Amino acid sequence: MAFAMRNSGVSGWGDSFDAPSCWIWLQEGAQADQYAEFTDEFTAGEGDVSIRISADTTYALYLNGDLVYAGQYADFPHYKIYDEIDLTPLCRSGKNSLCIAVWHHGKGHMGYYPGNAALRYEVWQKGDCLCCSLPETLSRLSPVMKQGLQKRITPQLGFSFACNLTRRDDWLRQDTGDFHPSAQVVQTLPLFPRPVARLNIGQPLPHDLTQISPTFVRADLRREEAGFLHLKVYSEKAQEATITFGEHIADGHVRNDLKGRDFSVQVTLQAGWNQWTHPLRRLGCRYLELTAGHPVSAEALTLLPTVYPLKRRPLPRGLTPLQTRIYETCVHTLRCCMHEHYEDTPWREQALYALDSRNQMLCGYDAFGEYPFARANLLLISKDCRPDGLLSICTPSSDDLTIPSFSLHYFTAVKEYTLASGDKTLFAEIRPKLESILTAFLSRMEGDLIPVFEDRCHWNFYEWSPGLSGKLMGVDEKRFDAALNCLLILALTAYGDLLALVGETSPWQDLVPRLQNAVAKHFWREDQGVFINSTEGETASELVNALAVLSGVLPPKKAAFVADKLAQPNSGMTPCTLSMRCFVYDALLSCGDKWRTHVIEDIDCRYSRMLAVGATTFWETEDGESAFDRAGSLCHGWSAMPIVYYHRLIG
Incomplete structure (x- = not known):
C-alpha cells in the first residue's frame, strides 16, 4: 500500500520512493488504552541510516536495546505527522534490532483526536529501504502494561497507567518468543513531516529522596519539571505500589484524588531491585511519592526531562x-x-x-x-x-x-x-x-x-x-x-x-x-x-x-x-x-x-x-x-x- 500524499507545498513522506510499507496493528485488534510492542531487524552497511515513523497515539523507539526517541506529534487523522530520525549514532554495521512500543489511547480527550490504532515505519540507507512495517512484522500486546485500564488522570490529560514489572522480559533484545505477525490497517492518511524540532530527552533529574516511613518514599525534584517517570526502587517482596505526582505538598503529602482527578499511577514491583523508565506518558510535577504495603527504598524516583530545544536571547538591560x-x-x-x-x-x-x-x-x-x-x-x-x-x-x-x-x-x-x-x-x-x-x-x-x-x-x-x-x-x-x-x-x-x-x-x-x-x-x-x-x-x-x-x-x-x-x-x-x-x-x-x-x-x-x-x-x-x-x-x-x-x- 502506498502513501497518499496531499500537495501542501511541503515535501512529505512517500515522495521519490516506492517502499511497500503499510499501517499495521495487532492481530488481536484494537481497544482503548492499549499497549503494543513491535520488533523488526535490518542489516546496515556503511553510511547514514534513518527511520520515518508515525503512530496513533504515541510511540517509543528503541535500537539495539537503547531508547532512540519517544513522542508522537499531536495531530489529526486528516493532518497526520511523521518523524524522520537519524539512527546512525546507535546503528551497527551488520544486524540491528529495532523495537517500537506504541500506546493507543482510543478514546478522545482534550489533547487527542481519536484515530485508528496503527503504526507505520520505514528504515532507509542510501536510497534503500532496509525494513518497514508490514503484516509480517512481529508484534504482541505488552505483558507489562495494564491493557484497557482507562483510568483518567483528568479529562484534558487522558489516561494514567498501571504496569507489572514482574512480567518484564528482554524483548528489547528480541530475546523472547511470544510475538506473532501483525495485521494491516487499511487507511489512507495525508502525511506531513513534524513541523517543529523533536524534544531532547535528558538524563535523570537530580532529586532529594526522603524515606518518610518504611513503606513511603518522597522525591523532591527541587523545582517544577516535565518528563518521563524513571525509578530504581528496592522492594522486599513483589507488591503493588502507588506513585503520585504533584506540584506541592501543602497538605503534608502530594494530592492525588481531586474530585475525579487522579494524579497517580500503579506499579507492581518485583522482589529486589526494579529499574524502569516509562517513555509513553509525560508527567509534570515537582514531587513524586511512592507508597506500598511492605518496605521499599529508592535510589532513584525522578523524571527524564523532555525539553524543547531553544536558544536564549539576552535579558533586558537594567533588570533589578x-x-x-x-x-x-x-x-x-x-x-x-x-x-x-x-x-x-x-x-x-x-x-x-x-x-x-x-x-x-x-x-x-x-x-x-x-x-x-x-x-x-x-x-x-x-x-x-x-x-x-x-x-x-x-x-x-x-x-x-x-x-x-x-x-x-x-x-x-x-x-x-x-x-x-x-x-x-x-x-x-x-x-x-x-x-x-x-x-x-x-x-x-x-x-x-x-x-x-x-x-x-x-x-x-x-x-x-x-x-x-x-x-x-x-x-x-x-x-x-x-x-x-x-x-x-x-x-x-x-x-x-x-x-x-x-x-x-x-x-x-x-x-x-x-x-x-x-x-x-x-x-x-x-x-x-x-x-x-x-x-x-x-x-x-x-x-x-x-x-x-x-x-x-x-x-x-x-x-x-x-x-x-x-x-x-x-x-x-x-x-x-x-x-x-x-x-x-x-x-x-x-x-x-x-x-x-x-x-x-x-x-x-x-x-x-x-x-x-x-x-x-x-x-x-x-x-x-x-x-x-x-x-x-x-x-x-x-x-x-x-x-x-x-x-x-x-x-
Whole structure:
C-alpha cells in the first residue's frame, strides 16, 4: 500500500520512493488504552541510516536495546505527522534490532483526536529501504502494561497507567518468543513531516529522596519539571505500589484524588531491585511519592526531562535582581509548557488553548526569538473542524466543548506572529479558517451586537474572575456580553490588518465602527465612568474596561479616564487574574507613557509574592494551589507575561 500524499507545498513522506510499507496493528485488534510492542531487524552497511515513523497515539523507539526517541506529534487523522530520525549514532554495521512500543489511547480527550490504532515505519540507507512495517512484522500486546485500564488522570490529560514489572522480559533484545505477525490497517492518511524540532530527552533529574516511613518514599525534584517517570526502587517482596505526582505538598503529602482527578499511577514491583523508565506518558510535577504495603527504598524516583530545544536571547538591560529572578522563573515556566505544542500546564492538562498559547507565543518571541514553534501551533489550531465554525476548546481534540471568545483571541495571535516573524505564508495558508470563524460570529449579529452562544457546548468564558467565568456545560439565556463584542472588534481589526499586509481590504471593515458604537451605547455607564460586563446586571470588571479601551470604543479623553480607573487599587471593578492582566497593561500603555512605571511595579509586586513563598514556576492564578477546589496549577504558561513587559519597558 502506498502513501497518499496531499500537495501542501511541503515535501512529505512517500515522495521519490516506492517502499511497500503499510499501517499495521495487532492481530488481536484494537481497544482503548492499549499497549503494543513491535520488533523488526535490518542489516546496515556503511553510511547514514534513518527511520520515518508515525503512530496513533504515541510511540517509543528503541535500537539495539537503547531508547532512540519517544513522542508522537499531536495531530489529526486528516493532518497526520511523521518523524524522520537519524539512527546512525546507535546503528551497527551488520544486524540491528529495532523495537517500537506504541500506546493507543482510543478514546478522545482534550489533547487527542481519536484515530485508528496503527503504526507505520520505514528504515532507509542510501536510497534503500532496509525494513518497514508490514503484516509480517512481529508484534504482541505488552505483558507489562495494564491493557484497557482507562483510568483518567483528568479529562484534558487522558489516561494514567498501571504496569507489572514482574512480567518484564528482554524483548528489547528480541530475546523472547511470544510475538506473532501483525495485521494491516487499511487507511489512507495525508502525511506531513513534524513541523517543529523533536524534544531532547535528558538524563535523570537530580532529586532529594526522603524515606518518610518504611513503606513511603518522597522525591523532591527541587523545582517544577516535565518528563518521563524513571525509578530504581528496592522492594522486599513483589507488591503493588502507588506513585503520585504533584506540584506541592501543602497538605503534608502530594494530592492525588481531586474530585475525579487522579494524579497517580500503579506499579507492581518485583522482589529486589526494579529499574524502569516509562517513555509513553509525560508527567509534570515537582514531587513524586511512592507508597506500598511492605518496605521499599529508592535510589532513584525522578523524571527524564523532555525539553524543547531553544536558544536564549539576552535579558533586558537594567533588570533589578528581583526582576531577573522573575524573568528567569518565567523562562522556566515557558520551557515546562513547551513540548509537541504549547501546553497550559504540564501537570494537570498539557493542553493547547488558543488564548493560553497566544500569551506563550508573545513571551517566546522575546525570550527565545522562536517563530517556527509558534507557526506550527497556529497551523495545528487551524486544522480543527467543528460544525459551528468555531475552534474546539483545545487542539487536537474531538471534544464538543468550545470557548467562543478563544476563537477571537486566535486572530490576535496570528497577527502578532505575522508582524513579529515577517512571515505572511501562514496567513495565506489559514485564511479560510479565519474567514469561517468570522462568518460563524457575524451570522449571529443582532442590532450591531453579537449575543452569547446559548448551547451547552458553548462555554461563555472570558477569564477566571466572578461574573466572567461562564457556565461550564450550562445553558445560557440570551444576553449580550461586552467582552465578546470587544474581542470581535479586535478580531475584525486584526483580520483587516493582515489583509492590508498583502494589499487587500477587508469586506467587513465597515462593521468595526458599528460594533464600537453599539458597545458604547449598550455597555457604557456615564454616571460611573465604566463599561459594564453584560446586559444582565450592572457589574463592571477590569478586563471588560481594558478591552473597551483597546478596541477603540471610546474617544481618547474618555479612554484616558478609564485608564486612570484601571490603575486604581480600589476601582470597584472586578480585578483581572494573571492571564488577563496583559490586557490591563496594554490598555494603560495605549493611553501614554506615564503608565510605564505603574505596569512594572504592578508586575514586580504580584510576581514577587509568588517567589516569596517558594515558587519555581508561575501560577495559574494568584490563589495558587488552593484555586479551583484545591486543583490550582503552579506552572501555567499564560503567566509568563512579565517577559514581554520587561523587554518592552526596560530592555
